[in-house]
Amino acid sequence: MSERRQVNLGVDDIPHQWYNIIPDLPEPLPPPKDPEEGESRLGNLPKMMIGECLKQEMSAENWIDIPDGIRELYSQAGRPRPLFRALNLEKRLDTPAKLYFKSEFFSPTGSHKVNTALAQCWYAKQQGFERVTTETGAGQWGTALSYASAVTGLKCTVFWVRSVYNWKQDRLTFMELLGAKVYASPSPMTEFGKTLYDKNPENVGSLGIAISEGLEDSFKDPKATYCLGSVLNHVLIHQSVIGLETQKQFEIFDDYPDIVISCLGGGSNFGGFALPFVGDVLKKGKKIKFIAAQSQVAPNLQGEYRFDFADYAEKTPLLKMYTLGHKIDMEPIKGDGLRYHGCSPILSLLRNKGYIDTIAYPSDEKHVFETSKIFMEAEGWLPAPESAYSVCCAIEEALKCKESGEKKVIAFNVSGHGFLDIPGFRVVLGL
Ligand SMILES: Cc1ncc(COP(=O)(O)O)c(C=O)c1O
Known part of the structure; x- marks a missing residue:
């Protein structure tokens, strides 16, 4: 090899x-x-x-x-999960960038x-x-x-x-x-x-x-x-296993990311993957660009930074976060896990301080799914519709490196697989 x-x-x-x-x-x-x-x-x-x-x-x-009982459960669920270098995708894109992806899709239920x-x-x-x-x-x-x-x-x-x-x-x-x-x-x-x-x-x-x-x-x-599956601090804390493993895996690859990318709905997979690296930026002076991939139907990181409710009926306390308003109507999409009005308070603060960039893709999802198909064809893994946003963003960054000739190291998280979401790809791509 x-x-x-x-x-x-x-x-x-x-x-x-x-x-x-x-x-x-x-x-x-x-x-x-x-x-x-x-x-x-x-x-x-x-x-x-x-x-x-x-x-x-x-x-x-x-x-x-992490209590031993939970580490046991992580082991039962197949952790740790591999970090892959996307060599075929690099070749297919003809980019000098190096692309690495974390495989949260190796999960008993399909995601992180x-x-x-x-x-x-x-x-x-x-x-x-x-x-x-x-x-x-x-x-x-x-x-x-x-x-x-x-x-x-x-x-x-x-x-x-x-x-x-x-x-x-x-x-x-x-x-x-x-x-x-x-x-x-x-x-x-x-x-x-x-x-x-x-x-x-x-x-x-x-x-x-x-x-x-x-x-x-x-x-x-x-x-x-x-139980809430995103947004809150304790959820991002639990998800930090993703980024902590990835840091160790980068050491073994003898490499380190310049760009860290993931999709963002409420922030749990982005936070879990990126925050240990944000810690390196804050404490060790590392320089990394963080990009959250979102949908134009719910670009919550482009909303207002203010206190808002986490739910429609106003049962939760007010959280200081980037929000589109807790009663906003948002059109359904196939990557519907990204359709949430607010972003985690931790990530919102970091966004407000200029640590996190964001990109929001068109709501018809054609561009995102067509671009992620290049990854599927080159690497063979089918991302969940939400994870397709991370893949699309990583490919776009790799293509920018092709233009500029820069050999950047790009890390992205594939938060889930799309085996149960195939009808969504069929509709959007007209297959
Ligand atoms: C596979 C997958 N990735 C990402 C998300 C977005 O959520 P979060 O921002 O909490 O990671 C979801 C939400 O359902 C999801 O199912």
């Missing part, structure tokens, strides 16, 4: 600690707050969140121990979402809960939580954005095979969902609406707790 194509690590290399960037941020992270009117949402947080996750949400510790689902379910079980509730957009988070609740012995209820529920029937069956109860959202199952459902049973839904339903469902049942 000529050049090395892959670095994987052993089970013993699964990180023992998660990375928490909060103490390293250039300025203190604004804490969540209550709106001026109505009941205290902050007071409801212990009802909304698993105790250990709430503790992590507020933690000022740089490193948080298991990294926090397993942690949250393990902590929920320890705390004595019997059921978890949640929202899902692409369906990847709902499947990850269904899987994690199955392997930790919990029940699971999922409220799934209707526009996606309607076309991903195999993923619905997957969640049901794992024992979950799944409802299209807005649903008649919750009081809030019913107000929207009664007005229009075909309401396409949104992540903001589905979060409100999941929260209401868990509030009614003392044996249930709510």
